[in-house]
Amino acid sequence: MQAREGQVSAQPFVCTLAFERSLDGFRIYQNVECGLSSNTIDAYRRDLRRFGDFLRRAGVDDWSRIAPRLTQGYLAELSGEGFRTTTVAQHVTAIRMWLRWLHLTRQIPEDLTTLLELPKRGRQLPHTLNLDRTVELVTSPELDQPLGLRDRAILELFYACGLRVSELCGMAERDANLKAGYARCMGKGRRERVVPIGQKARDALEVYLEQLRPKLLLRAMQTGRIKTALTPRVAAAMPLFLSRSGGKLERTAVWRLVRREAKRRGMPGKVSPHTLRHSFATHLLEGGADLRVVQELLGHVDVSTTQIYTHVQTKRLKELHARFHPHGAGKATQGADRE
Structure with missing residues (x-):
């Protein structure tokens, strides 16, 4: 029976002592060097412990032995358990950050982050309220x-x-x-x-x-x-x-x-x-606010993150056009129904 995404495993993940020690060092790096919040660090740790359990089952306790076939097998396992593309991408991000830290701290000779590519996913528009x-x-x-x-x-x-x-x-x-x-x-x-x-x-x-x-x-x-x-x-x-x-x-x-x-x-x-945060941003842009101002208000580092809300505006404009324009999809459908 396929496990549902987000379902808590009946058996906790078991990692080797070396992996657990690695996570402890990685946590300090995330806290001190990256300034991540405790909630974000805990989320990374949960995802990495699943990967650590996979490495233990594969008999890998030397991080330099992590190879493309191994990582592809792990991603296949996640997909086989019913994880969505977005969730798999979160796991990939956690592993890549851990691998980059291993390289920075000279625990592995090469940067292995290229072994894992983020799965391609369609852009989901944020849910907003009018x-x-x-x-x-x-x-x-x-x-x-x-x-x-x-x-x-x-x-x-x-x-x-x-x-x-x-x-x-x-x-x-x-x-x-x-x-x-x-x-x-x-x-x-x-x-x-x-x-x-x-x-x-x-x-x-x-x-x-x-x-x-x-x-x-x-x-x-x-x-x-x-x-x-x-x-x-x-x-x-x-x-x-x-x-x-x-x-x-x-x-x-x-x-x-x-x-x-x-x-x-x-x-x-x-x-x-x-949803209220998304609505806040969307209503500002609909009211004529500059994209860069909305970026600052939201605390986004990259303006491309904020640009998603311009797509929300476009989608809403299309819906309004379809409903109210004489040649909009909604009007055309109504005309066809009368014929």
Whole structure:
């Protein structure tokens, strides 16, 4: 029976001691030299441990013996287990980065990254919401619910700033300057950026900070999460968004929040925190914003990453043309139906 993608193996991956030690050194490189987040490092490690298990089964404990036939066999194994092209590409990226590190640290004489080519994949357009649906989602939380003020502020901030979920969860209270109207966040590769906060998000944040967050901080004191005096300085250094018990809000909780509110509003598809980030970028470009400005706001290193949103615009324009132009596909179909 073919394993489904993402299914957790009944048996954990077993790697040799040499491979495990290699991963420990690689982790330090990723953290110190590359500045990757702990979540990204953990994802690389998971993918590499699967490869390490494959190497153990193949009897390879000398990294210089990694050859094209071996890597092709591993990719074939992934495909045979039902992994999509995008997931296989993630595994390839992890292995290539590990091989490059082995070469940089002179653990192998040659750079073996050329043994693995990224599988070709079609460009997937990001899932976005139109303006009306976006407003419906960010204003969805009921403010009279125990965490309604927090949830409303979270969704408003997502859409106002185009944040990644890890960036939002990593923000401290002091990172949101409501008087000046900007937020400071730490993006991928520990690159800090400053983004403006719109008025509606500022209003939602202000209400949350005044009415709900002090109560959550008090719970943090009661549960022992804060072990020092709760001075304004200590409160400002605490996470901006707190859990029900006053702890740091986890990414999974934010995902559940977005999914729950989208489902309540009957929104089709898998709406996620990243959907609001995609919508943020697409609506800016539709409003006439410069591509380079959107790149800076999103924290993209390469403008080509941002250009995907211009394809979203093109797709939407084609749909509108098909619906409303006299010779559009939609109009032509309607005419054919009448004949």
